[in-house]
Amino acid sequence: MTSIIPERARQDWQALDSSHYLHPFTDFKELAAKGSRIITRAEGPYIYDSEGREILDGMSGLWCVSLGYGQDSIAHAVHRQLQELPYYNSFFQCAHPPVIELARRLAEVTPAHINNFFFTASGSEANDTQLRIVRRYWDLLEKPSRRYVISRKNGYHGSTIAGASLGGMGFMHKQFETLSYVSHVDQPYWFGEGGDLDPEEFGRRAAASLEQRIGELGADNVAAFIAEPIQGAGGVIVPPDSYWPEIRRICAEHDILIISDEVICGFGRLGEWFGADYYQVPADLMSFAKAVTNGYQPLGGVMVGDRVADVIKADGGEFAHGYTYSGHPAACAAALATLDLLQEQDIVRQVREDKAPYLQQRWAEMADHPLVGEARGAGFVAALELVADKATRARFDQDGSAGALCRNLSVECGLVMRAVGDTMIIAPPLTMTMEQIDQLMERARAALDKTWAALGR
Numbered sequence: 001m002t003s004i005i006p007e008r009a010r011q012d013w014q015a016l017d018s019s020h021y022l023h024p025f026t027d028f029k030e031l032a033a034k035g036s037r038i039i040t041r042a043e044g045p046y047i048y049d050s051e052g053r054e055i056l057d058g059m060s061g062l063w064c065v066s067l068g069y070g071q072d073s074i075a076h077a078v079h080r081q082l083q084e085l086p087y088y089n090s091f092f093q094c095a096h097p098p099v100i101e102l103a104r105r106l107a108e109v110t111p112a113h114i115n116n117f118f119f120t121a122s123g124s125e126a127n128d129t130q131l132r133i134v135r136r137y138w139d140l141l142e143k144p145s146r147r148y149v150i151s152r153k154n155g156y157h158g159s160t161i162a163g164a165s166l167g168g169m170g171f172m173h174k175q176f177e178t179l180s181y182v183s184h185v186d187q188p189y190w191f192g193e194g195g196d197l198d199p200e201e202f203g204r205r206a207a208a209s210l211e212q213r214i215g216e217l218g219a220d221n222v223a224a225f226i227a228e229p230i231q232g233a234g235g236v237i238v239p240p241d242s243y244w245p246e247i248r249r250i251c252a253e254h255d256i257l258i259i260s261d262e263v264i265c266g267f268g269r270l271g272e273w274f275g276a277d278y279y280q281v282p283a284d285l286m287s288f289a290k291a292v293t294n295g296y297q298p299l300g301g302v303m304v305g306d307r308v309a310d311v312i313k314a315d316g317g318e319f320a321h322g323y324t325y326s327g328h329p330a331a332c333a334a335a336l337a338t339l340d341l342l343q344e345q346d347i348v349r350q351v352r353e354d355k356a357p358y359l360q361q362r363w364a365e366m367a368d369h370p371l372v373g374e375a376r377g378a379g380f381v382a383a384l385e386l387v388a389d390k391a392t393r394a395r396f397d398q399d400g401s402a403g404a405l406c407r408n409l410s411v412e413c414g415l416v417m418r419a420v421g422d423t424m425i426i427a428p429p430l431t432m433t434m435e436q437i438d439q440l441m442e443r444a445r446a447a448l449d450k451t452w453a454a455l456g457r
């Protein structure tokens with residue numbers, strides 16, 4: 001099977017693309033001038049573009065194709081489900097087998113205190129649902145003043161109004177009005193913001209900014225704290241070990257719900273089923289999406305811990321929330337087939353015991369490169385900080401230009417590596433072989449060398 005599209009046809013696709021298709025998070029004018037890269041085929045951890053280039057997908061699509069491409073069992077499960085029952089909703093007291101089965105199967109892999117699941121079609125909708133659930137919870141407990149949800153600067157929780165308000169992305173906040181009851185505290189980004197502090201001390205200070213904000217708002221006005229176990233889109237920010245235990249203590253002391261946004265960290269990415277398992281955070285609620293279907297179908301949702309489920313399932317009446325595609329049968333079938341693969345092939349354990357230690361060891365070697373100020377990671381996510389001066393951690397002049405350059409050169413070297421400013425990040429498929437991990441390292445290093453040369457160093 002070829003991925004190649006002849007030159008003329010490719011140009012036609014690119015022209016049509018810029019005439020009619022509004023891409024997400026894109027400068028439309030810039031893209032129209034340049035023309036998009038058209039991806040036509042994918043297999044295992046590789047994608048192939050219309051020029052026939054093989055590119056190792058170091059980002060698992062958009063952090064979602066965690067088991068790689070070409071997983072026929074998922075495709076077949078979706079096909080079978082579409083033939084049998086392509087759609088039915090679970091409004092008006094209906095249900096169907098795949099959604100019931102999926103809820104049961106998720107209860108097997110989530111922490112013991114999480115046994116109820118609300119389904120959506122995306123991570124953004126999952127986080128909208130979080131806001132609705134925590135509000136409902138505190139209202140039913142007759143504590144309606146608990147309205148504020150605290151999140152973090154440079155967190156990412158989606159792009160609906162609620163998701164983007166919860167997120168702490170300044171460049172997004174400039175383009176809409178954020179929700180008034182969301183408040184942002186510091187992120188535990190030691191390399192970027194830790195200065196001379198030792199990382200553990202910095203981690204405690206970042207956590208203390210939550211405690212301080214709770215004090216300012218009044219604990220009786222705070223409903224929940226939401227965070228990603230490791231920030232993904234913000235640049236694979238791995239918190240110092242001191243951070244999560246402090247957050248856990250603070251939330252317990254002030255009786256504040258913890259929402260763990262597992263959209264990236266969930267389903268084995270860190271070598272545990274969930275990021276909350278990895279950091280031993282007793283999350284009351286978890287958001288999920290992406291890898292739950294290996295990216296084969298849009299599905300997300302909220303995993304509801306017993307503390308909250310017991311309240312909203314008791315006598316309070318109707319929970320007035322839901323989506324047409326909540327529990328879509330084909331998406332649930334894709335998730336069930338994905339869970340089958342994860343469990344039958346024992347993928348989470350393999351990541352924890354073999355593959356992630358190897359990936360992280362090889363990635364850490366990159367720290368010797370003259371461009372790299374820090375190499376960090378956990379499980380199957382990792383980051384490199386590009387710096388002009390290793391000793392002072394000084395960035396290049398125009399923040400983001402070195403990163404963008406390295407990202408483009410990385411594709412030339414046959415690797416999708418993403419740039420967040422001058423932070424290069426990867427989240428490759430968990431199913432990569434050791435040889436493919438070696439190949440990723442070779443290509444990443446080649447990209448660094450080319451970037452170094454292009455910067456005239």
Ligand code: PXG
Pocket residue numbers: 062121122123124125127156157158159163228232233261262263264289290300
């Ligand atoms: N939470 C987290 C932690 C995410 O990473 C969402 C929620 C929203 O999910 P949906 O399915 O609504 O997109 C995300 C999504 C990037 C990038 O550039 C990351 C995401 C989405 C798009 C781009 O890294 N994460």
